[in-house]
Amino acid sequence: MNINATLIGESIAFIVFVIFCMKFVWPPIMAAIEDRQKTIADGLAASDRAAKDLELAQEKAAAQLKEAKAQAAEIIEAAKKREAQMIDEAAEKAQAEREKIIASGHAEIESERNRATEELRQQVSALAVAGAEKILERSIDAAAHSDILDKLVAEL
Amino acid sequence: MAADTGSYIKHHLTNWSVSIGEGSFWTLHVDTLGWSIFLGLVFLLTFRSVAKKATTGVPGKMQCAVEMIVEFVDKSVKETFHGKNALIAPLSLTIFVWILLMNAMDWVPVDWIPTIAGLIGQHAFGMDPHDVYIKSVPTTDMNMTFALSLGVFFLIIYYSIKIKGLGGFAKELTLQPFNHPAFIPVNFILESVTLIARPVSLALRLFGNLYAGELIFILIATIGLFQLPVHFLWAAFHLLVIPLQAFIFMMLTIVYLSLAHEDH
Structure with missing residues (x-):
């Protein structure tokens, strides 16, 4: 119960213990705790960042997909247009060809007919002359009346 | 039986004293010193070994336990003390x-350690076992509790003067709570009592609680066979008292030192 020199001894022990704790115990333990806290905080931040990155990448991928779809639609549209255009062109060409062929056919027919008409006319005039010769054998001089006959032929 | 009980209790409450000089002051309580230094070394060497091996990665179980205590003290200090001081946290941990x-x-x-010590004294040194005294709870010795509280007291005065200056500390002692020159003596008496009451109350609170607890353990030990369940109950109650007294001492140390750091 009485106060005695033990007080001095305990005070010295207390001071030594506190100094030892302050120099060799507290700092390394605290440093380890704080280091770990930092590591954990960094890890959490990194995972947050990764999640954000993932979200961004997903958004980007979606945008790219959309763009690609739009491009594909555009290409298909263009191809369809081109197809229609080619069909139209081909049809036009075919039409022109047809018209050309028809026109040449017509021209051929025309020339054939003209020739035939000419031939016919010749034959008719010859026949007419022959007929008239037979009818008017004696009175008619072919040479004298050839101008009348020519006129007749021209009228046919 | 009454005389027996009296001498039994007295025997348990007597320190192992060794005189080192003239007068009753120059006496050492070898049991108090031995147990307290042994326990202090247990604390420091355990924590030091953990500190040396401390990994910042996944900690082992021992490191986890030590870190829990360190963080608990660190939190208590940070909640109360807002200045920058490298001493207060390790001081609080040590306390x-x-x-x-x-x-x-x-x-x-209560009988284990005195009985073993008595047997050792009897057989190794040829002493009468009744002359072998061992008090194994150092905090039931006022020398121990006052050594702690006076250490804190000197730190209070040291930091008061360091932070506020000698004049600031003197002002704090004389111009509070009544800020008038006429009240200086009254203020000084009030503030001195407040200041001195701090180490005294720190030391006596711890000593009183533990001494009373120890005394009741000893009393229970004298009642015969029924002491076993009663001992158990009293020990279970000390599950509260023991950490609570340690915590109160630490917390009040932090509060007093943070008051010493505050400039009014």
């Missing part, structure tokens, strides 16, 4: 764990 360990000696059944 808390050391007092906790010393108080925990209360749980060792």
Whole structure:
């Protein structure tokens, strides 16, 4: 119960213990705790960042997909247009060809007919002359009346 | 029986004293010194070994336990003390764990250590076992509790003067609570009592609680066979008292030192 020199001894022990704790115990333990806290905080931040990155990448991928779809639609549209255009062109060409062929056919027919008409006319005039010769054998001089006959032929 | 009980209790409450000089002051309580230094070394060497091996990665179980205590003290300090001081946290840790360990000696059944010491004294040194005194709870010795509280007291004065200056500290002692020149003597008496009451109350609170606890353990030990369940109950109650007293001592140390750091 009485106060005695033990007080001095305990005070010295207390001071030594506190100094030892302050120099060799507290700092390394605290440093380890704080280091770990930092590591954990960094890890959490990194995972947050990764999640954000993932979200961004997903958004980007979606945008790219959309763009690609739009491009594909555009290409298909263009191809369809081109197809229609080619069909139209081909049809036009075919039409022109047809018209050309028809026109040449017509021209051929025309020339054939003209020739035939000419031939016919010749034959008719010859026949007419022959007929008239037979009818008017004696009175008619072919040479004298050839101008009348020519006129007749021209009228046919 | 009454005389027996009296001498039994007295025997348990007497320190192993060794005189080192003239007068009753120059006496050392070898048991108090031995147990307290042993327990202090247990604390420091355990924590030091963990500190040396401390990994910043996944900690082992021992490191986890030590870190829990360190973080608990660190939190208590940070909640109360807002200045920058490299001493207060390790000081609080030392006070808390050391007092906790010393108080925990209360749980060792009261007869174990004195009986073993008596047997050693009898057979190794040829002493009468009744002359072998061992008090194994250092905090039931006022020398121990006052050594702690006076250490804190000197730190209070040191930091008061360091932070506020000698004049600031003198002003704090003389111009509060009544800020008038005429009241200086009254203020000085009031403030001095407040200041001195701090180490005294710190030391006596711890000593009183543990001494009373120890005394009741000893009294229970004298009642015969029924002491076993009663001992158990009293030890279970000390589950509260032992850490609580260590915590109160630490917390009040932090509060007093943070008051010493505050400039009014």
